[in-house]
Amino acid sequence: SYELTQPPSVSVSLGQTASITCSGDKLGNKYVCWYQQKSGQSPVVVIYQNNKRPSGIPERISGSKSGNTATLTISGTQAMDEADYYCQAWDSSTAVFGGGTKLTVL
């Protein structure tokens, strides 16, 4: 079955830039989206189609992809950005999620 790989955790100092990666076989041929899940809450989409931001998501959150690795970047990280982040792609009409990355803001 298809798999997406994320680092389990990333730490970033307040105001600095955080980068979370997501890699998978032939991910370069797929669209990637990212979900933010704060403790005890439902996921919220923050990036779709690799680099598009839904309305209401701050510009400091961005997405990119190079080859088979997608990256979620949070610039000027704020305390409110502390959450779990999941990448997701489609494989044969099945949604596949990465293992999630816990972002800790120091």
Place this chain on the structure above:
Amino acid sequence: QVQLVQSGAEVKRPGASVKVSCKASGYTLTDFALHWVRQAPGQRLEWMGWIKAGNDNTKYSLKFQGRLTITRDTSASTAYMELSSLRSQDTAVYYCAREASGWSQQATYFDHWGQGTLVTVSS
């Protein structure tokens, strides 16, 4: 505004079935595909299956084939997820999630989520 409101927490014995509901408001239920995703404690999100927009066609993850049934009652604007032959490993929070419209299957995403329903399987 769009809302997906799920039914309350459930406690089930191993071998039993559970049926979780997801009531949609702010849009027409049949206009959008509706997916179910679960999350075991401390684990990743796991896609289970979906019911298509416009008709009652469904697709399930191979992992849940034979145990999972997703249905929809348009008159009640409510979708349902029923999982049978429960085991302890099925203990999880179950979410319904609306698929964004206007995109191909490969380009779409989940634009609204329910609040989640905790299902605990324990003897």
